[in-house]
Amino acid sequence: MRALITGGAGFIGSHLAESLAADGHEVWVLDDLSTGQRKNLCGLEHQPGFRFIEGSVLDEATVTDCLSSVDVVYHLAAVVGVRLVVESPVRTLETNLKGTENVLRACYERKLPVLLASTSEVYGRHLENRPLSEEDDRIYGPPTVGRWSYAASKAVDEFLGLAYHRERGLPVVIARFFNTVGPRQTGRYGMVLPSFVRAALQGKPLEIHGDGSQSRSFTWVGDCVRATRSLMQTPEAVGEVVNIGHGSEVTIAELARRVVAKTGSSSKVVHVTHESVYGPGFEDMQFRTPSIAKLQRLTGYAPSYDLDQILDEVIAYERAQESAPASAAAWVESTQPTLT
Numbered sequence: 001m002r003a004l005i006t007g008g009a010g011f012i013g014s015h016l017a018e019s020l021a022a023d024g025h026e027v028w029v030l031d032d033l034s035t036g037q038r039k040n041l042c043g044l045e046h047q048p049g050f051r052f053i054e055g056s057v058l059d060e061a062t063v064t065d066c067l068s069s070v071d072v073v074y075h076l077a078a079v080v081g082v083r084l085v086v087e088s089p090v091r092t093l094e095t096n097l098k099g100t101e102n103v104l105r106a107c108y109e110r111k112l113p114v115l116l117a118s119t120s121e122v123y124g125r126h127l128e129n130r131p132l133s134e135e136d137d138r139i140y141g142p143p144t145v146g147r148w149s150y151a152a153s154k155a156v157d158e159f160l161g162l163a164y165h166r167e168r169g170l171p172v173v174i175a176r177f178f179n180t181v182g183p184r185q186t187g188r189y190g191m192v193l194p195s196f197v198r199a200a201l202q203g204k205p206l207e208i209h210g211d212g213s214q215s216r217s218f219t220w221v222g223d224c225v226r227a228t229r230s231l232m233q234t235p236e237a238v239g240e241v242v243n244i245g246h247g248s249e250v251t252i253a254e255l256a257r258r259v260v261a262k263t264g265s266s267s268k269v270v271h272v273t274h275e276s277v278y279g280p281g282f283e284d285m286q287f288r289t290p291s292i293a294k295l296q297r298l299t300g301y302a303p304s305y306d307l308d309q310i311l312d313e314v315i316a317y318e319r320a321q322e323s324a325p326a327s328a329a330a331w332v333e334s335t336q337p338t339l340t
């Protein structure tokens with residue numbers, strides 16, 4: 001099989017690329033390197049059949065061209081990260097809407113199976129449901145609050161994907177990723193775990209947004225990749241929306257405490273308001289925990305890493321980055337069996 005991964009130079013995409021290549025598949029990556037990095041793919045450069053195409057999913061001709069000779073598509077390219085979304089709403093909406101439209105249209109022309117990467121953000125401002133199930137209702141905040149543009153754009157992507165499946169018979173699978181973490185995730189755009197670990201290793205304060213009582217559920221990137229690939233091998237998943245995550249949760253205050261303890265850091269934990277970071281009117285969700293019952297029923301999935309194991313891996317990776325960025329790449333290669 002030859003797989004095209006849009007956004008394959010990014011965090012999750014590069015791990016997916018390695019996993020597919022390790023099993024003998026040819027991997028093509030289409031990425032504009034806006035948040036992804038070519039070095040994330042350094043382990044694949046000499047892999048037979050590997051191809052990197054620097055380009056945008058917004059460019060219809062490039063998308064059509066890339067899809068002309070692949071067998072399956074994983075569409076991960078998107079504007080990701082709360083900070084980036086709040087700062088660049090036009091880019092967010094254009095990439096996540098038009099980019100997905102281009103990919104779906106080109107897949108339809110060639111009748112290619114496609115997985116769309118969606119997000120737990122689509123659950124919106126849910127107040128009661130816990131854990132979150134695929135059929136739950138959603139409520140979004142007002143359009144003046146920038147973060148909702150990401151959720152709304154991904155929600156429309158889901159509708160469009162399902163429309164292509166129901167009306168035109170395209171094999172579409174929709175995966176709702178919950179907070180996925182692991183090596184290569186950048187803390188630059190508001191991702192909490194890499195930001196905390198880097199701050200702790202550098203002796204800087206760990207900044208908790210709000211009071212820290214909000215909880216999140218973290219998934220090891222290797223588990224996310226395994227679940228993503230399993231869904232694409234499960235005929236019953238076609239036309240379905242499926243959560244990919246870890247069923248447990250931790251408060252952000254507890255996460256900070258564990259990062260400080262595990263790194264042996266002297267960093268302080270400080271609290272800042274959401275508004276001071278993201279501007280007036282910003283809303284945060286109090287919890288975001290997935291039900292993974294559907295994923296388990298469809299694929300037999302069970303997460304392999306708990307939070308302590310995830311923290312150990314991320315801290316080891318970030319330490320390697322601090323001491324010698326080149327050795328961090330080697331560290332990732334040496335841990336491949338746990339990543340796939």
Ligand SMILES: NC(=O)c1ccc[n+]([C@@H]2O[C@H](COP(=O)([O-])OP(=O)(O)OC[C@H]3O[C@@H](n4cnc5c(N)ncnc54)[C@H](O)[C@@H]3O)[C@@H](O)[C@H]2O)c1
Nearest residue numbers: 007009010011012032034035036056057077078119177180
């Ligand atoms: N990491 C998470 O916790 C998480 C959670 C929910 C959903 N997701 C989804 O998973 C996917 C991958 O996210 P990630 O965490 O790896 O983020 P990432 O930023 O590392 O990856 C996104 C990739 O898309 C590329 N990209 C952006 N715009 C593009 C364009 N116009 N054309 C081509 N490539 C473009 C970027 O350069 C980057 O390599 C995204 O669709 C995201 O919405 C991720």
